[in-house]
Amino acid sequence: MSADQIDEMFVPAAVLEQGLSRYWGRSLQIVAIESQPLDSFSTHPIDRLQVTLDDGQQLSVIFKQLQLKCDRHIRHRGKEVRIYERLLVNRDLGTPALYASLYDESNHRYWLFMEDVGEWKLEYCDVEEWCAAFRWLARLHATYYGQAAQLRQLDCLVEHGAVFYRYLADMARQSVQLYQPQAIARFDSLVSRLDELIAELEAQPHTLVHGDMSCQNLIVQPQVGIRPIDWEWAAIGVPAWDVAKLSSGWGTGKPRLLAAYFDEFARHAIAPLDRRAFDRTLAGCDILKILWYLRWWISPCRDIAQVDKLLDKIAERWHWLDKEENYARSPANSSGIAARPSHSS
Known part of the structure; x- marks a missing residue:
């Protein structure tokens, strides 16, 4: 030196x-x-x-x-x-x-x-380690579930609410406007319902969320287990925010990961998790996750096909939320005739 x-x-x-x-x-x-x-x-x-x-x-x-x-x-x-x-x-x-x-x-x-916990990130691991990661995440969320007031007293966490969610939308719009202005009208149409989504998210119990729950921010240490790093985005928010990000891209494997999450959450939480409300917030956080990607992932924004694909996913999530709401209001629901729409991956 x-x-x-x-x-x-x-x-x-x-x-x-x-x-x-x-x-x-x-x-x-x-x-x-x-x-x-x-x-x-x-x-x-x-x-x-x-x-x-x-x-x-x-x-x-x-x-x-x-x-x-x-x-x-x-x-x-x-x-x-x-x-x-x-x-x-x-x-x-x-x-x-x-x-x-x-x-x-x-x-x-x-x-x-x-x-120093090493560099063996979750992204290199098999599904068993991923299930372990979802169980770890469930324990984190269950520990602080419904304790937003206590977390605020620490005076070190931001809060996911209208300001945060609208910021994501505004920054995503700037990216689309800059790189794919021909898609801005569709983007604006899809985001026009953001206020109703924000209202639903703000009404749900909050917890401690990691905030940037990607597979690169979870280290798997031999003989120790899951070691979460990079907490600069930690916040008070809905559990589905972390779950939506960590389960991204899993497709047909997603139900197994969610099952591990729900099972572990039930073991540790004082208050039960409302599964219908969680599924709705998960779909809503899928929308917000895409806005996050449009904000931070510059390379996809340079490709109109990628932007269209991301906007298609937002439209799919809105469609699922509308179907789920219609199901909940349907008279057939009370008699058990109607099948509840599944949350697509």
């Missing part, structure tokens, strides 16, 4: 040294540290630190430097530090251990030093 690199690492090393001393309850000193940048999809610099302590112990640490950039009205990226400090630390959620952190607004420094 060069002299400049050593100088750059001096302050982070001091923060980590203090944190490790608190973590293990004894005075420790770092005698050597090596840093290697990690290639990742993250918008923040992430390094793997190989740390040698004065007692001879060697430790692999993930160092995440959260950037100051904000997404207006919905998150401040430095909040992930507060989420770890106030919510995730000392909780049995499988998250990497927090060795040290820094929340320094005056110098715009927001740092996390976390346990």
Whole structure:
């Protein structure tokens, strides 16, 4: 490591040294540290630190430097530090251990030093590991189900509501307008009913949601299990938000994953899950998930066929919601004659 690199690492090393001393309850000193940048999809610099302590112990640490950039009205990226400090630390959620952190607004420094849990992501795994991931997600949701008021008191979580959902729609519209303006009229027509969807979602019990529940944000660690990472989008929201994102693309395999989720949820929740309401919110979150993709996935927006496909999926979800509503109101429903429409994948 060069002299400049050593100088750059001096302050982070001091923060980590203090944190490790608190973590293990004894005075420790770092005698050597090596840093290697990690290639990742993250918008923040992430390094793997190989740390040698004065007692001879060697430790692999993930160092995440959260950037100051904000997404207006919905998150401040430095909040992930507060989420770890106030919510995730000392909780049995499988998250990497927090060795040290820094929340320094005056110098715009927001740092996390976390346990290195490896790089074997869920996307590389078989269906059994996916079922385990859905069971983990159910335990998370069940633990905090209906506890929005308590979560708000932590003052570190955004809330999924009208502002958040309309932001997704506005940003998705900007992407469509920029890359495929010929599709904007159809987009506007499909999103014109957003307010009724928002009203239904806001009326449902909320919980702690990871917020960005993709297979890349779940590490499967041998002999340990599911290790969730990247909590910067954590929020107070409906459980279906995470389920919709994690089950994306599973098609005919989706019922097995949902069965694992519902079974585990029932084991841990104090209040039961209303399955009809959940199915409706899941279809609604499928719509919102597509708006998220249109906002963040720039490459599909450059292909009109991909945009049309995504808009077709929004139309399918609205159609399912309308059929389900008609079923619920049908006189035949009370006599058990009508078959309830299935939630397509």
